Amino acid sequence: MGEHEIDTELVQRAQKGDKSAFDLLVRKYQHRIAAVVSRFVRNSAECQDVVQDSFIKAYRSLPGFRGESQFYTWMYRIAVNTAKNHLASQKRRPGADVELEDAEFIEGGIYVQNNDTPEHELLREELAQVVSKALAQLPEEIRQAITLREMEGLSYEEIAEVMNSPVGTVRSRIFRAREAIDARLRPLYESQRVRP
Amino acid sequence: MKPISETDLEQLSAYIDGELSDSERRFFQKRLANDADLRAACERAWIASSVLKSQPMQLMPAGSAEAICAQCQPETNSVKAPWRLVASFAALALVAGLGYQLMPGSETPAAGDRMMAQQAPVPSPAPNAAEAVPASVQKETAKPAATVVVKSAAPSEQIAAVNDPTRLELNEATRSKSWPKRDQAMDDYLARHNQMTGSNTGNDLISYAQLLSAPEADASENGQ
Numbered sequence: 001m002g003e004h005e006i007d008t009e010l011v012q013r014a015q016k017g018d019k020s021a022f023d024l025l026v027r028k029y030q031h032r033i034a035a036v037v038s039r040f041v042r043n044s045a046e047c048q049d050v051v052q053d054s055f056i057k058a059y060r061s062l063p064g065f066r067g068e069s070q071f072y073t074w075m076y077r078i079a080v081n082t083a084k085n086h087l088a089s090q091k092r093r094p095g096a097d098v099e100l101e102d103a104e105f106i107e108g109g110i111y112v113q114n115n116d117t118p119e120h121e122l123l124r125e126e127l128a129q130v131v132s133k134a135l136a137q138l139p140e141e142i143r144q145a146i147t148l149r150e151m152e153g154l155s156y157e158e159i160a161e162v163m164n165s166p167v168g169t170v171r172s173r174i175f176r177a178r179e180a181i182d183a184r185l186r187p188l189y190e191s192q193r194v195r196p
Numbered sequence: 197m198k199p200i201s202e203t204d205l206e207q208l209s210a211y212i213d214g215e216l217s218d219s220e221r222r223f224f225q226k227r228l229a230n231d232a233d234l235r236a237a238c239e240r241a242w243i244a245s246s247v248l249k250s251q252p253m254q255l256m257p258a259g260s261a262e263a264i265c266a267q268c269q270p271e272t273n274s275v276k277a278p279w280r281l282v283a284s285f286a287a288l289a290l291v292a293g294l295g296y297q298l299m300p301g302s303e304t305p306a307a308g309d310r311m312m313a314q315q316a317p318v319p320s321p322a323p324n325a326a327e328a329v330p331a332s333v334q335k336e337t338a339k340p341a342a343t344v345v346v347k348s349a350a351p352s353e354q355i356a357a358v359n360d361p362t363r364l365e366l367n368e369a370t371r372s373k374s375w376p377k378r379d380q381a382m383d384d385y386l387a388r389h390n391q392m393t394g395s396n397t398g399n400d401l402i403s404y405a406q407l408l409s410a411p412e413a414d415a416s417e418n419g420q
Contacts, residue, residue: 001221003212019268020225020229021225022265024238026260026265027235027261030264031255034256035252035254036252051256059268060268120254124254127243127247128250135248146248149213150249155215174213175205181244182205185243186240189240
């Protein structure tokens, strides 16, 4: 079962009323959806509200989700439409205060740009540096295993073949890599997320 | 926040990669549903994964997932449930109505109303009521009553008919014109049967020999 099949299973459980399954989908995608919404809605509090509304709409629309597209793709469309509606309700135009040549053209004739605040930009840089440092300090075979998994998208079986190792060993190496990254990421993550 | 065991972290890592067996995955999902710390660790692993893949992301505040799920209510159930109930009852009533209409021997409501009107006894007016009503009104109200009573027999005639069943008249208004078919021979037979039953006092015993031989006797009498 691949990563997308896990999503499909979580969606099916959520469609049957299992809220813990939907909770996992929210945890998995809320930060990426927030990045999408932040390109339309600059204000951080408004952005969080729009993300929240998007997931609530998605939950209500779950009975009609047939799984023809991936959950993230479907969620992305809902988030973009919710962000557009939010701006329309406030009679605002996204990216109206930016130069056209700096903007990125998005579907629906709306111009947006990367609306990251310096704080968000700093946090993203910080996160990337922490993960990069943690990765650099890993033993070679562990780093190779997590790289093949995350960046190349190979399955455990394919990694085992590439590295000429048993699948159990691959599983253990990937877990060790994640454990090391999490040990560095956790303090930063917790300090950032307790902000009001 | 309690520390997470290595076994749990290893299971978690395999879970987010979709590399657990079906039974392991079901078991781990139950653990996730009941363990907030494990869910938080899962979320961090997804964040790390997004960073490694260089996917754009922006951290949402702590507790945002719980806040979102707390506001998630299924929209359709609360709205559709009463309509489903009403539609079910309407369908049931329709089927019952159609079934009643299609039953053999059932009468249409209009025919039933006519039957009730013709069979209903006419209330006798109070002694002084007629005096209180103006004459013009009395004339108008008297007309429908007259049409209803036109075929009703006097009490003395009704008693005589009970004693002599041959004098009973079939009610042509209520009698079905289509079914059963009127059979003169059957009518005569039943009339004789009733007559003999009425005159018989010996434990309802009827001489069927006499009953069945009566037509020939009548015929021979008429022939003579």
